[in-house]
Amino acid sequence: MRESNRPPSEGDSPYLSAIEAANYLRISRRALQSYRINGEGPAYRKHGARVVYHRDDLDRWSGKRRYRGPALREDE
Numbered sequence: 001m002r003e004s005n006r007p008p009s010e011g012d013s014p015y016l017s018a019i020e021a022a023n024y025l026r027i028s029r030r031a032l033q034s035y036r037i038n039g040e041g042p043a044y045r046k047h048g049a050r051v052v053y054h055r056d057d058l059d060r061w062s063g064k065r066r067y068r069g070p071a072l073r074e075d076e
Helices: 018-025 029-037 055-063
Strands: 015-017 045-047 050-054
Antiparallel strands (some): 045 050
16 A cells, blocks of 8 residues: 555556557557547546556557568468
């Protein structure tokens, strides 16, 4: 249990805000938002009114987007 009422610092939680998640994936916040709205992005959670992303979900989503060549996904 944390000793203080300070917000968790980066690294304390596996949950990232949309901005942190976009930075983690090295895409824009708007791109991440667009993927989410279109149902094409990583899994997300709602904690109250906040959208948060778990690091494992970001890694899983990114892993599905691996390519071997110009147009060949690794899973093809």
